[in-house]
Amino acid sequence: xxxxxIIPGHLLTIVSALFMAVALVFTFLIAPREAVMGDxxxxxxFHVAAAWTGYLALVVAFLASVLxxxxxxxxxxxxxxxxxxIGLVFVTEGxxxxxxWAKAAWGVWWxxxxxxxxSAVLWLIYASYLTLRKAVxxxxxxxxxxxxxxxxxxxxxxxxxxxxRWWRTVHPVVLESSGLHLGPTMLATxxxxxxxxxxxxxxxxxxxxxxxxxxxxxxxxxxxxGGVS
Amino acid sequence: MQSLRGLWAIVRKDLALERRxxxxxxxxxxxxxxxxxxxxxxxxxxAESAVQAAPGVLWVAFTFAGMLxxxxxxxxxxxxxxxxxxxxxxVDRSVIxxxxxxxxxxxxxxxxxxxxxxxxxxxxxPFRPALLAVVVLGTLGFAAVGTLFSxxxxxxxxxxxxxPVLLFPVVMPVIIAAVRLTAGLLDGSPWAEIMQWMRLxxxxxxxxxxxxxxxxxxxxxx
Numbered sequence: 001x002x003x004x005x006i007i008p009g010h011l012l013t014i015v016s017a018l019f020m021a022v023a024l025v026f027t028f029l030i031a032p033r034e035a036v037m038g039d040x041x042x043x044x045x046f047h048v049a050a051a052w053t054g055y056l057a058l059v060v061a062f063l064a065s066v067l068x069x070x071x072x073x074x075x076x077x078x079x080x081x082x083x084x085x086i087g088l089v090f091v092t093e094g095x096x097x098x099x100x101w102a103k104a105a106w107g108v109w110w111x112x113x114x115x116x117x118x119s120a121v122l123w124l125i126y127a128s129y130l131t132l133r134k135a136v137x138x139x140x141x142x143x144x145x146x147x148x149x150x151x152x153x154x155x156x157x158x159x160x161x162x163x164x165r166w167w168r169t170v171h172p173v174v175l176e177s178s179g180l181h182l183g184p185t186m187l188a189t190x191x192x193x194x195x196x197x198x199x200x201x202x203x204x205x206x207x208x209x210x211x212x213x214x215x216x217x218x219x220x221x222x223x224x225x226g227g228v229s
Numbered sequence: 230m231q232s233l234r235g236l237w238a239i240v241r242k243d244l245a246l247e248r249r250x251x252x253x254x255x256x257x258x259x260x261x262x263x264x265x266x267x268x269x270x271x272x273x274x275x276a277e278s279a280v281q282a283a284p285g286v287l288w289v290a291f292t293f294a295g296m297l298x299x300x301x302x303x304x305x306x307x308x309x310x311x312x313x314x315x316x317x318x319x320v321d322r323s324v325i326x327x328x329x330x331x332x333x334x335x336x337x338x339x340x341x342x343x344x345x346x347x348x349x350x351x352x353x354x355p356f357r358p359a360l361l362a363v364v365v366l367g368t369l370g371f372a373a374v375g376t377l378f379s380x381x382x383x384x385x386x387x388x389x390x391x392x393p394v395l396l397f398p399v400v401m402p403v404i405i406a407a408v409r410l411t412a413g414l415l416d417g418s419p420w421a422e423i424m425q426w427m428r429l430x431x432x433x434x435x436x437x438x439x440x441x442x443x444x445x446x447x448x449x450x451x
Contacts, residue, residue, distance in 0.1 A: 069444075069447050121398045121401060124397075124398045125398045125399065128394050128395050128398065131391070131394065132381075132382075132385065132391065132395060135382075135385035135386045135387060135388075135391055136384055136385050136386075137384070137385070137386060138384060141384050144447050144448065144450070145381055145384065145385075145448060147447070148377075148381060148444045148447050148448050149378075149381060149395060151440070151444060152374070152377070152378075152399055152437075152440065152441075152444065153398070153399060155436070155437070155440055156398065156399040156401075156402070159402045159429075159432075159433060159436070160398075160401055160402055162402070162429065163401065163402035163405045163406060163429055164405065166409075166425055166426070166429065
């Protein structure tokens with residue numbers, strides 16, 4: 001993934017910061033105050049953006065894992081690991097912000113609603129991915145084993161969602177995420193937030209990949225000091 | 230034909246080993262039984278609530294016992310150097326996967342065959358023949374993913390802990406569907422109501438058998 005070469009690094013960081021600043025301004029100042037919930041509703045802009053970016057990261061991790069298995073580890077393994085790490089942060093943010101919003105809007109921190117339960121399972125799967133990587137001792141195997149688990153984990157998520165949706169509709173679902181009717185300003189704010197978060201993801205990904213590269217180079221130097229392997 | 234003979238050879242090896250030592254089946258069975266007893270004691274012993282929780286208890290017992298058998302399945306191979314021997318066999322890697330899957334299934338079925346009647350008796354439940362189909366399909370899904378993950382975790386540190394940690398989130402749909410089906414069957418619900426769970430179970434089994442079969446060779450290769 002020659003992301004570094006596609007977009008000059010600093011440009012990405014600057015653009016990302018700009019978008020985030022604009023999104024913040026829109027979220028707190030320009031977006032109208034929601035009628036029913038008040039200012040707490042502003043969490044929504046970050047919550048949706050974080051969740052969306054989390055899923056994006058995991059899709060990237062899945063694709064990188066498939067490529068890792070079919071084309072050989074190489075850079076794909078680094079990309080998968082980086083994307084899972086960053087994705088986990090965004091999914092955590094999504095869950096936490098959702099929980100805060102739930103407390104404010106519904107009065108409970110958590111509910112076993114299909115979406116939330118799937119998110120919890122998703123979080124567990126990807127946290128386990130990181131634990132698995134730490135636990136594999138042989139370096140040669142680590143990439144492949146992690147890639148297989150990422151593929152299986154990703155396949156499990158949509159099936160999980162279906163299972164839980166059926167499970168929870170047997171009993172009446174008291175709390176449901178209502179369809180939000182967004183006015184144009186709110187929609188614009190949402191879109192800005194999502195774009196800002198996505199750019200943030202790519203910025204972090206680029207930095208993480210650079211870190212990965214540096215780590216790999218150090219390791220190869222340690223293996224054969226005084227020359228390139 | 231070569232593949233089938235290879236598969237059968239692996240199954241026969243595991244069964245022969247088991248017949249001599251009886252480690253796997255006895256420990257799985259006792260553990261499963263213990264789980265059921267512990268749950269019976271820790272949940273309220275009044276009839277109604279016990280019966281409500283019964284399907285969940287049954288499947289917790291099956292999965293925990295199954296976990297024991299699955300983790301041992303590849304660990305034993307690796308520790309004795311058998312895994313290298315298996316990889317040297319002139320058969321497709323998937324044969325190893327299916328061979329291991331079949332022997333894991335046999336062990337789990339043997340345990341379940343003893344635990345299920347005990348469970349029905351302890352909780353005073355009506356027995357439905359359709360329950361057997363649910364148990365078979367649920368075990369199949371669980372073992373399909375479990376066999377792959379067992380091979381996956383054999384190269385890790387703390388492998389006994391890694392397998393449950395990795396396996397449970399992924400097989401959750403199987404457990405949900407199996408519990409719902411068991412509950413529905415024991416309650417005498419009409420088929421139409423629980424049909425969707427059967428579809429989920431079969432769908433999961435098909436999808437994940439195919440997926441695990443494809444991924445297995447990446448896991449065991451050097």
